[in-house]
Amino acid sequence: MNPQLAAPCHRTAPTVLALGAWLKNRACLVQGGRVQWSAAHGDLSDPAACSALRQSALELIERARLAGAPVAALAHDLHPDFYSTQLALELANELGLPAVAVQHHRAHIAAVLAAQALDEPVLGLALDGFGLGDDASAWGGELLWLHGPHWQRLGHLFPLALPGGDRAARQPWRMAASALHACGLGEQIGPRWGAAVGAPQAALLQQMLARQFNCPPSSSTGRWFDAAAAALGLCLQQDDEAQAAMALEQAAQRALDRATELPELPTPLSDAQGRLDLRPLWLALHQSAPAPAAATDARTDALAAAFHLSLADGLADWVLQARRQRPVRGVALAGGCFYNAILRQRLSARLQQAGLPVWLQTEHGCGDAGLALGQAWVVAQELTAASAALATTKENEPCV
Numbered sequence: 001m002n003p004q005l006a007a008p009c010h011r012t013a014p015t016v017l018a019l020g021a022w023l024k025n026r027a028c029l030v031q032g033g034r035v036q037w038s039a040a041h042g043d044l045s046d047p048a049a050c051s052a053l054r055q056s057a058l059e060l061i062e063r064a065r066l067a068g069a070p071v072a073a074l075a076h077d078l079h080p081d082f083y084s085t086q087l088a089l090e091l092a093n094e095l096g097l098p099a100v101a102v103q104h105h106r107a108h109i110a111a112v113l114a115a116q117a118l119d120e121p122v123l124g125l126a127l128d129g130f131g132l133g134d135d136a137s138a139w140g141g142e143l144l145w146l147h148g149p150h151w152q153r154l155g156h157l158f159p160l161a162l163p164g165g166d167r168a169a170r171q172p173w174r175m176a177a178s179a180l181h182a183c184g185l186g187e188q189i190g191p192r193w194g195a196a197v198g199a200p201q202a203a204l205l206q207q208m209l210a211r212q213f214n215c216p217p218s219s220s221t222g223r224w225f226d227a228a229a230a231a232l233g234l235c236l237q238q239d240d241e242a243q244a245a246m247a248l249e250q251a252a253q254r255a256l257d258r259a260t261e262l263p264e265l266p267t268p269l270s271d272a273q274g275r276l277d278l279r280p281l282w283l284a285l286h287q288s289a290p291a292p293a294a295a296t297d298a299r300t301d302a303l304a305a306a307f308h309l310s311l312a313d314g315l316a317d318w319v320l321q322a323r324r325q326r327p328v329r330g331v332a333l334a335g336g337c338f339y340n341a342i343l344r345q346r347l348s349a350r351l352q353q354a355g356l357p358v359w360l361q362t363e364h365g366c367g368d369a370g371l372a373l374g375q376a377w378v379v380a381q382e383l384t385a386a387s388a389a390l391a392t393t394k395e396n397e398p399c400v
Helices: 047-066 083-095 102-114 171-184 185-196 198-212 221-231 244-257 279-288 300-323 341-353 368-396
Strands: 017-018 029-032 034-037 071-079 101-102 122-132 138-147 151-159 274-277 331-334 359-361
Touching: 017 047, 017 368, 029 047, 029 368, 047 083, 071 083, 071 368, 083 101, 101 102, 101 221, 101 368, 102 122, 102 138, 102 331, 102 359, 102 368, 122 221, 138 221, 138 300, 138 368, 151 300, 171 185, 171 198, 171 221, 171 279, 185 198, 221 244, 221 279, 244 300, 244 341, 274 300, 279 300, 300 341, 331 341, 341 359
Parallel strands: 017 071, 071 101, 122 331, 151 274, 331 359
Antiparallel strands: 017 029, 029 034, 122 138, 138 151
């Protein structure tokens, strides 16, 4: 499928090759307003996937040259350690072309705009596990505004510390401990998690959080899902990506399928800094959770469902509040968290009831597999705007 892109990324736009991110990698060539995708390469932790990405990039570059519109720039993720970033810089150096970094969540929302052929200001909600922010911190729960080459981060989820860095993403109990600390209850980490993970490990984590040692902050929605899943005893350690979040969604779906009466949990509210604070919601979930031995009972399922619905309502209120300050016609939703059908459907229904169209990317899903399209769209927009500005400057130069 080669969809038409939104103007001004049209037939006169420069050709851009985007190399995607780290997970579910796929490259994308935007040429003459048309989109050409590489095959799916998978995660770039696999050397075979890296080799396949390089071969795809070379083939797309040659395809663009033969079509008479050679690549004018390469687009890549902001993270310097991704192989896709390193390959973009290497190829750009070889070809004498610019390599342009695009912030991860901006690219997510831009992918929706490109796929839906939208050329208007939008609000975008990008929810996922990780993307490097332009402040060098870990992002993943972002409320953005985009219009053409312009964008702004309007707000984000209240950040949680990642005790142990990347290790926290593999051990959801660490995120639950982090949430306890964020709620001012760090002294409860040992009693709550000592039996499950070992008293020495729980005590060490409590000290790390208290001292903020190796505890970088993250606004990631995925990590809040991890903290909720661990609080309910559904997943303390995950071997696969999004295992904890999927366990939480499955529990919620069981309760909704049974039409179980759900407990009331607080709806998250945003603060003066534009942060959506999930701490009261998570704390109520934690305090209502059954004992670990009963973690699979109907009460757990009902709490998981209530967490989903309260979170979706808080996100909807957050977007609608932002719309009062930034009038737009609709909202773009992107990021891997929107594979969660309960969250996606509840949030979409709330926004549509308020009169806001909701747009999602569809061809390669809402996650990183379609991210390269957004990268290419952003760079094409920026190059087009820069070219127009240069032309205007030359027109206004005095004749001598």
